[in-house]
Amino acid sequence: MxxxxxxxxxTKMAAYESNEGxxxxxxxxxxxxxxxxKEVIKSIIYGTVAxxxxxxxxxxxxxxxxxxxxxxxxxxxxxxxxxxxxxxLIVVYSVITAIVYAVRHRKARKNLRIYYNNLRRLNSMYRKxxxxxxx
Amino acid sequence: MVVLLQIRERIxxxxxxxxxxxxxxxxxLLALIALIVINKSLGYSAxxxxxxxxxxxxxxxxxxxxxxxxxxxxxxxLLHLYALSLESVIVAASVFFLMFLLYFRFSPGDTVLLxxxxxxxxxxxxxxxxxxxxxxxxxxxxxxxxxGVIAFFVLKNIRNSASLMASNPDTETLVEKFRYLxxxxxxxxxxxxxxxxxxxxxxxxxxxxRLKVDNSWNIAIATGALIDILILLAGDLKFKLYLSVAGIIxxxxxxxxxxxxxxxxxxxxxxxxxxxxxxxxxxxxxxxKAVPKNSVQVSxxxxxxxxxxxxxxxxxxxxxxxxxxxxxxxxxxxxxxHRSVTGKETSVSRIEREVASRAKESRERRRNS
Numbered sequence: 150m151x152x153x154x155x156x157x158x159x160t161k162m163a164a165y166e167s168n169e170g171x172x173x174x175x176x177x178x179x180x181x182x183x184x185x186x187k188e189v190i191k192s193i194i195y196g197t198v199a200x201x202x203x204x205x206x207x208x209x210x211x212x213x214x215x216x217x218x219x220x221x222x223x224x225x226x227x228x229x230x231x232x233x234x235x236x237x238l239i240v241v242y243s244v245i246t247a248i249v250y251a252v253r254h255r256k257a258r259k260n261l262r263i264y265y266n267n268l269r270r271l272n273s274m275y276r277k278x279x280x281x282x283x284x
Numbered sequence: 285m286v287v288l289l290q291i292r293e294r295i296x297x298x299x300x301x302x303x304x305x306x307x308x309x310x311x312x313l314l315a316l317i318a319l320i321v322i323n324k325s326l327g328y329s330a331x332x333x334x335x336x337x338x339x340x341x342x343x344x345x346x347x348x349x350x351x352x353x354x355x356x357x358x359x360x361x362l363l364h365l366y367a368l369s370l371e372s373v374i375v376a377a378s379v380f381f382l383m384f385l386l387y388f389r390f391s392p393g394d395t396v397l398l399x400x401x402x403x404x405x406x407x408x409x410x411x412x413x414x415x416x417x418x419x420x421x422x423x424x425x426x427x428x429x430x431x432g433v434i435a436f437f438v439l440k441n442i443r444n445s446a447s448l449m450a451s452n453p454d455t456e457t458l459v460e461k462f463r464y465l466x467x468x469x470x471x472x473x474x475x476x477x478x479x480x481x482x483x484x485x486x487x488x489x490x491x492x493x494r495l496k497v498d499n500s501w502n503i504a505i506a507t508g509a510l511i512d513i514l515i516l517l518a519g520d521l522k523f524k525l526y527l528s529v530a531g532i533i534x535x536x537x538x539x540x541x542x543x544x545x546x547x548x549x550x551x552x553x554x555x556x557x558x559x560x561x562x563x564x565x566x567x568x569x570x571x572x573k574a575v576p577k578n579s580v581q582v583s584x585x586x587x588x589x590x591x592x593x594x595x596x597x598x599x600x601x602x603x604x605x606x607x608x609x610x611x612x613x614x615x616x617x618x619x620x621x622h623r624s625v626t627g628k629e630t631s632v633s634r635i636e637r638e639v640a641s642r643a644k645e646s647r648e649r650r651r652n653s
Contacts, residue, residue: 151568154638160572163561191389199385206378210466212459242386249390270643275565 155274162267170264176257184254185247192246196239204231292549300575308346315345315353318399321406322360325443329367332360354395365442369449371461372442375469379438383431394421394428401432402439411532411539414482415508416546418489419501425490426483433482437475441468474527477519485512501551505543509536 166174176184208215299306319342323333331337341360345353358380365372388395397417404410413432417425442449442465449461469475485508492504513536520527559574 156570156572159563159565159570160559160561160574163563163572164559164574167559167561195385195389199382202378202382202385206466209374209459210463246390 152274152278155271155278158267158271158274162264162271165260165264169260173257173260173264176254177261179254181251181254181258185250188250189243189246192242193239196242197235200235200238288548295549311348311350311353312342312346314396314399315356316342318353318357318403319360321403322357322364325406326361326364326368326439328364328446332363351392351395354399357399361439368442368446369461371458371465372449374462375465376438376442379434379469383435387427387431391424391428394424397421397425397428398432398435401429402436405433405436408531409535409538409542410478411509411512411535412542414485414512415489415505415539415543417482418486418504418508419493419543419546420550421486421490423487423490426486429482429486430479433475433478437472437478438469441465441472444468473519473523474525477516477523477525481512481515481519484515501547505540505547508543509540512536512539 179187316338319338323338327333341356345356362373362377362380365376383398388398397413401410401413404413413429417429421428445461445464445468448464488511489504489508492507493501495503497503513532516527516532517529519525520529559572561570561572561574563570563572
């Protein structure tokens with residue numbers, strides 16, 4: 150038999166599943182720490198690529214100077230400066246990533262909790278219906 | 285005002301009814317405007333400039349996600365620049381690549397601002413962006429609009445030096461051209477002032493419009509406009525940018541007008557879309573179309589019927605149906621004003637209430653038994 154309130158609940162849940170729910174369920178499969186670590190690792194990779202792009206632009210920009218000075222310059226010192234800047238970029242970027250994704254994980258878990266509560270409600274509705282059918 | 289409120293209501297109902305068509309048409313128009321602006325301001329590739337290609341690309345965008353418009357615009361820009369010179373492609377591609385890599389992975393939805401900001405700059409209405417973004421967006425819009433400003437100034441620099449860029453491509457001039465573009469980008473004080481002004485304005489508008497005070501949206505618009513003007517004028521004086529003061533003031537006044545229109549159409553109005561969902565249980569397959577419903581508690585207006593000498597005691601209270609309010613213009617303001625105060629009650633919240641009350645009842649029954 151068709152139960153109107155059950156259909157409404159199912160519709161609401163299906164709408165959530167097809168929109169925001171997809172993302173939230175993907176996030177919800179991770180523990181808080183695991184999810185943040187995964188995103189921070191991604192950020193480190195993206196940050197490294199971005200840093201290499203900037204360094205490449207810098208080298209092309211000062212190409213002549215760079216080519217003439219390369220035999221005279223203190224390569225260790227140059228490497229240290231590059232490494233220091235790289236570390237600063239990565240640390241700052243990782244901290245921002247960790248904060249952003251921690252907030253997102255918390256929100257996703259909250260929404261999922263509501264969704265699972267609705268699932269439980271739906272389950273109890275089915276049980277009630279089957280009991281009334283038996284009677 | 286009554287007429288405006290009625291128009292808004294009609295637009296909203298039209299959107300509910302035809303959202304399947306309205307959204308693709310809006311996407312198509314946005315993509316078309318973006319492509320026309322790019323073609324007009326860069327337009328180095330004759331093939332991309334042609335009307336059929338532009339139309340096909342815009343049509344393509346109409347049924348793809350909104351972010352695709354940004355990606356397509358970037359692609360078209362790079363192809364135009366490739367027709368001009370390789371150096372300009374390298375510089376522009378690096379800037380866009382860094383933006384997508386570092387920022388847009390956090391909030392891919394904000395790519396619309398990346399497209400809209402340069403468009404507004406070309407249309408000479410850039411001051412609309414910070415106020416609109418503050419009203420509709422979040423503080424992350426500061427970064428998105430900043431990216432849009434940078435993208436505009438990168439392309440402006442390239443366009444201004446187009447004759448230099450198009451000259452003979454040998455290795456020495458290649459590095460020189462590259463250096464020229466980077467210098468023009470890094471030393472662009474106007475760009476820095478615009479980025480700062482937009483960021484501060486967006487933050488101010490966002491914070492003020494969220495305050496729990498009367499007319500917070502109006503105060504936010506006015507304050508945002510003033511802050512924007514002040515920062516731009518201060519930057520102009522400090523760095524001697526020679527910005528047009530009249531342009532800033534009139535542009536901001538126009539931005540305020542646009543913001544008022546945005547406020548009228550967005551403030552306290554629900555544009556949630558119709559959901560079409562499919563699911564099944566053991567007995568049935570369900571194909572459900574859930575239409576968002578604003579169950580408005582329409583206050584029953586008192587209608588006085590005055591017939592010649594009939595005494596006032598024959599006053600009749602009539603409950604006016606929602607559909608009849610459209611025709612009875614006289615009663616419309618009461619309905620609309622009431623509506624804007626009471627807000628909406630969705631069918632979802634009613635279901636929740638219903639479920640909660642049933643749960644309570646069943647708990648009480650269990651306790652009694």
